[in-house]
Amino acid sequence: MNHITVTGLGSSNxxxxxxxxxxxxxxxxxxxxxxxxxxxCDRTGMEWLYRLRPDGALYLIDAVYSNGVPGTIxxxxxxxxxPMVSLPHRSSHGLGLPALLSLAQTLGLLPRRVEFWGMEIxxxxxxxxxxxxxxxxxxxxxxxxxxxIYRELAHLVKH
Amino acid sequence: MRKKTVNIDVPVLARVEGExxxxxxxxxxxxxxxxxxxxxPPRFFEKLLAGRDFMEVTDIVTxxxxxxxxxxxxxxxxAMEDLFAVDVGSWVRDMRRVFYCGEWxxxxxxxxxxxxxxxxxxxxxxxxxxxxxxxxxxRGLKLQGLGNDLIKLFGARSVNPVGVRPGGFYRAPDLSxxxxxxxxxxxxxxxxxxxxxxxxxxxxxxxxxxxxxxxxKSADSYAITHGDIVSSTGLVLSAAEYDRYFVESHxxxxxxxxxxxxxxxxxxxxxxxxxxxxxxxxxxIRQALRECAVDFPSNNMFHSIVARxxxxxxxxxxxxxxxxxxxxxxxxxVPVAPKAGVGYxxxxxxxxxxxxxxxxxxxxxxxxxxxVPPTSQxxxxxxxxxxxxxxxxxxxxxxxxxxxxxxxxxxxxxxCISCATHFLDLRVSRS
Numbered sequence: 087m088n089h090i091t092v093t094g095l096g097s098s099n100x101x102x103x104x105x106x107x108x109x110x111x112x113x114x115x116x117x118x119x120x121x122x123x124x125x126x127c128d129r130t131g132m133e134w135l136y137r138l139r140p141d142g143a144l145y146l147i148d149a150v151y152s153n154g155v156p157g158t159i160x161x162x163x164x165x166x167x168x169p170m171v172s173l174p175h176r177s178s179h180g181l182g183l184p185a186l187l188s189l190a191q192t193l194g195l196l197p198r199r200v201e202f203w204g205m206e207i208x209x210x211x212x213x214x215x216x217x218x219x220x221x222x223x224x225x226x227x228x229x230x231x232x233x234x235i236y237r238e239l240a241h242l243v244k245h
Numbered sequence: 246m247r248k249k250t251v252n253i254d255v256p257v258l259a260r261v262e263g264e265x266x267x268x269x270x271x272x273x274x275x276x277x278x279x280x281x282x283x284x285x286p287p288r289f290f291e292k293l294l295a296g297r298d299f300m301e302v303t304d305i306v307t308x309x310x311x312x313x314x315x316x317x318x319x320x321x322x323x324a325m326e327d328l329f330a331v332d333v334g335s336w337v338r339d340m341r342r343v344f345y346c347g348e349w350x351x352x353x354x355x356x357x358x359x360x361x362x363x364x365x366x367x368x369x370x371x372x373x374x375x376x377x378x379x380x381x382x383x384r385g386l387k388l389q390g391l392g393n394d395l396i397k398l399f400g401a402r403s404v405n406p407v408g409v410r411p412g413g414f415y416r417a418p419d420l421s422x423x424x425x426x427x428x429x430x431x432x433x434x435x436x437x438x439x440x441x442x443x444x445x446x447x448x449x450x451x452x453x454x455x456x457x458x459x460x461x462k463s464a465d466s467y468a469i470t471h472g473d474i475v476s477s478t479g480l481v482l483s484a485a486e487y488d489r490y491f492v493e494s495h496x497x498x499x500x501x502x503x504x505x506x507x508x509x510x511x512x513x514x515x516x517x518x519x520x521x522x523x524x525x526x527x528x529x530i531r532q533a534l535r536e537c538a539v540d541f542p543s544n545n546m547f548h549s550i551v552a553r554x555x556x557x558x559x560x561x562x563x564x565x566x567x568x569x570x571x572x573x574x575x576x577x578x579v580p581v582a583p584k585a586g587v588g589y590x591x592x593x594x595x596x597x598x599x600x601x602x603x604x605x606x607x608x609x610x611x612x613x614x615x616x617v618p619p620t621s622q623x624x625x626x627x628x629x630x631x632x633x634x635x636x637x638x639x640x641x642x643x644x645x646x647x648x649x650x651x652x653x654x655x656x657x658x659x660x661c662i663s664c665a666t667h668f669l670d671l672r673v674s675r676s
Binding site: 132133136137185188 | 355359370371372375376379382383386387389390393403
């Protein structure tokens with residue numbers, strides 16, 4: 087049974103793939119036997135929601151685009167602190183991440199702990215590679231994320 | 246003369262990757278002009294297919310739709326197998342039906358819970374609805390997840406699956422996976438019937454309209470993957486005869502083609518299927534519908550949600566029956582050799598009839614492809630329905646009420662633009 091879900095969000099468009107790249111890196115760094123499930127998605131749909139476990143923890147990894155320095159790691163240990171804006175017209179069936187998290191909470195499906203890990207990106211052009219500064223920050227971000235996951239696992243074992 | 250112009254604009258649509266708007270002009274005599282504009286950018290799939298090998302077709306058409314990829318794959322392989330004279334055998338036919346049932350369950354549950362029910366219950370979204378109907382939404386998510394898992398069982402993934410190939414499937418699922426999923430379907434069946442009873446308690450608008458229903462029909466089952474194409478006007482056709490009767494045309498206000506039968510709009514989808522195939526529905530479902538006091542055939546378009554719930558029960562029951570008898574086959578496909586000519590395929594996508602026509606050369610390369618999706622076939626009917634519904638409710642009602650009703654009518658068809666019509670932007674000018 088997987089108590090921890092790591093979800094990398096993104097697309098194949100340049101730095102927007104950072105969620106997938108970091109998720110993959112986390113998977114490589116974690117031991118297989120651990121109760122951690124790593125997913126790479128282009129969106130968080132209803133199926134993703136249904137698979138959440140309220141007694142576990144969720145780590146979301148996504149690109150951040152706020153004119154900051156590319157490669158900057160943004161970490162919100164409590165996702166409710168994250169300033170999220172629902173962008174209309176951008177999400178299938180009108181349910182973007184904020185709406186889905188809200189729905190999960192209403193249905194009692196939202197994991198006890200939801201962390202957000204983001205990275206400031208420079209471009210999201212189709213078929214372009216990661217920019218250098220973003221690429222250089224991947225390992226660092228994955229390692230920090232793994233530390234947080236190990237801490238959460240220790241907490242789960244204790245309780 | 247009173248003149249009222251209502252422009253409903255949808256600036257960016259999800260899933261159809263396009264833009265749409267609804268323009269209604271109301272004069273003293275009623276609606277003078279009504280156009281559902283779909284600015285769906287041409288995606289050139291038919292052109293992308295040209296020159297590709299027949300073995301590549303299923304992996305290309307699966308990309309056409311994230312919600313009903315199975316339908317595109319099945320219509321495509323049927324067209325190829327029709328031309329190449331391939332008998333895939335009963336195992337492949339049965340498993341394709343289960344694969345397809347997964348898509349019906351997933352797509353119908355998505356529409357009923359995320360799009361239609363909030364409309365009828367007076368909520369802006371499923372997020373709001375879940376506050377008062379958490380158990381209903383939870384059940385819907387569970388059933389939708391089950392549909393996705395059925396697709397995954399045969400297609401390796403639920404979105405844009407890759408398991409189907411001409412002649413069968415690339416691999417057969419192992420027995421333990423099948424048994425495990427079959428057990429979950431059996432466990433979920435009572436919940437599907439609860440869903441049917443629940444949707445039948447929703448107070449739906451009473452709008453009676455005359456319309457032509459078109460669907461596939463099969464003597465031995467509720468038609469999904471095979472059968473004749475029939476209409477409520479008495480037409481009975483093979484897939485090869487389809488384009489002799491159904492005429493697609495380009496209208497200036499939409500990049501999606503309009504399709505007409507004898508110059509008239511027609512309906513495809515769950516309600517059309519129920520209207521034409523009620524007798525093929527399983528007796529337990531017909532009994533449940535009688536207890537719910539919902540009668541089919543129905544001329545109330547809003548009964549589509551009840552039709553979807555009934556079809557969800559049908560899909561689960563069919564899947565259980567087939568999977569209970571599952572045996573691992575010696576091979577999951579039969580060999581296919583291409584030949585030159587034209588093949589036709591048709592199947593019932595969750596939103597309605599999906600028709601394909603392919604012309605191949607001697608090497609099995611696509612020379613020409615033509616795909617007629619259900620949303621395009623329903624477009625003229627949607628325009629007709631909006632006009633009739635708004636006229637029936639009264640055109641002097643406040644613009645906001647007209648807009649909400651128009652949105653409700655559009656979403657009721659579950660077109661690919663349904664999600665985006667949440668964002669209809671109403672502008673009114675009067676003179």
